[in-house]
Amino acid sequence: MDLFSSSKQAANAVLFDEAEAIHGRIEARLASLLPETDNPDPLTQAVRDAALSGGKRARSILLVLAARGLGSRSSGLIDLGCAVEMMHSASLVLDDMPCMDNAQLRRGRMTTHRRYGEDLAILAAVALLTRAFSVISDLHDIPAEVRTRMVSELSDAVGMEGLVRGQYQDLREGRRSRSAGAVTATNTLKTGRLFEAPVVMAGLAAGAPAPTIESLRQFALSLGQAFQLCDDLTDTRSGNGKDPGQDAGKATLVAMIGAERARQRLEHCLGEADAHLRAVYGPDQAVSRFIHGLFARLDQDRPAPARKASH
């Protein structure tokens, strides 16, 4: 997949090559961590389809770039990225189910429950999220106590005070009138926390000190807000691999404050994310360039910023 084919940022070609290379390694490793049997049964196919059906791999690329930027050369970074992608894919399978968003299309294909049935979609999601933890615990070149912290970070990000609660709030309150603060809090839980976990895992892999890890957390939470705003702003567009208009009737920030203010807020969140990154990596660094390239691709109405990360 040409990860940045639509980006106009030719100047970032070297970084994009690096992101493309990470993307390719994640795809290949995911396929080998979820092996195809000789005669795959529908459950195996559902698991592999859910994890290997495309996806930008933004969270895993971020993890690898964030860790490399801190000097980590751990051979386990790709596997850590795969664990995060397995968890993310599990969340998408569940999110798409009839009892939640009832989506028909994901990553340009029929959703897992439509292809394989609701029973196999649930089982595939459970298989993926449990496999994510076993991939981390099997990484013997990372010290056991660091792996334990990573498992804890990822499970906290997904559990009762993470994606699960964010999704619960969205399902129960998403169609009621809410304050902008309440929507922002839900977005932190359902989207921000699965950006937070990979960058904190990156910091842990690199042996970064606590203040650095805290800055990475703050970066990821600003990024998560920007990402969810972008997802909401592009909801009605066709061609992004999902059912257009999925948010109709929902109290998203775009519905509440309008597209123009939502776009301003998105830029503000990206500025905050950049500031946290600069505190960790200094000016003009790979993670920031990756993020700006990603947003240029996600939202092609958003002009690719010419500015450097240090501004």
Ligand code: GRG
């Ligand atoms: C137990 C894993 C687990 C989850 C339970 C269902 C659920 C709770 C949470 C759903 C959270 C969710 C799907 C939030 C939306 C986040 C979002 C904007 C996803 C889109 O991410 P992209 O664009 O997707 O990175 P690709 O397809 O590129 O990977």
